[in-house]
Amino acid sequence: MNPHIEIITGELEGTRYRDLARGVLERLPQGWDDNRTYSIEVPTEEPPMPGVCASAQRIEELESETPDSEQCWIVKLYDQKLSGLSDAAIKWIIAHELGHVKSGLPCGSISIAGMGLTKVDAEPGQYRLIMPKEKDNHEVVADSIARDWGFTAEEKICLDEQDKKGDQKC
Secondary structure: OOHHHHHHHHHHOOOHHHHHHHHHHHHOOOOOOOOEEEEEEOOOOOOOOOOOOEEEEEOHHHOOOOOOOOEEEEEEEOHHHHOOOOHHHHHHHHHHHHHHHHHOOOOOOEEEOOEEEEEOOOOOOOEEEOOHHHHHHHHHHHHHHHHHOOOHHHHHHHHHHHHHHOOOOO
16 A cells, blocks of 8 residues: 555544545556645534535645645545445545645635635735636536546446435535
8 A cells, every 4th residue: 555645544544435535546646746735534514515525625824935835735525415425426526626636726725604715826915715717617627637537437426426316516
């Protein structure tokens, strides 16, 4: 087993998500996470918004101000929403969230009233709202990355399960 994967999935010990995350991480190309530090966790709190089953949050406050600094991320898997999904559907969701990590696009390091804000590069301590169209585009990019990594079968399963349940977004 890759020691890096062991470290990333260590927080998931004793959960079903540990093996699922390992399975996803083992399929990703070497070096996909260069200049990225990330963790995967299963928080006990409720998801930030209805219908959210997982999230990837870039913690810009932990990054240095240099343009080539390492990005810091937390991927959260909300058991309350994921527990009824198949392993394949959850693998798609994990791959999608890691697609956000790979993209490096801002996704809201601060959230106010459900709206994400990201740092303004040229102005330390200043934030701007991530507009809905921008957020939608980021979702498309994360989907594309997960598909490029070979998770199209898992995506189809997730979408089929979503259609049956009607309350989850994969």
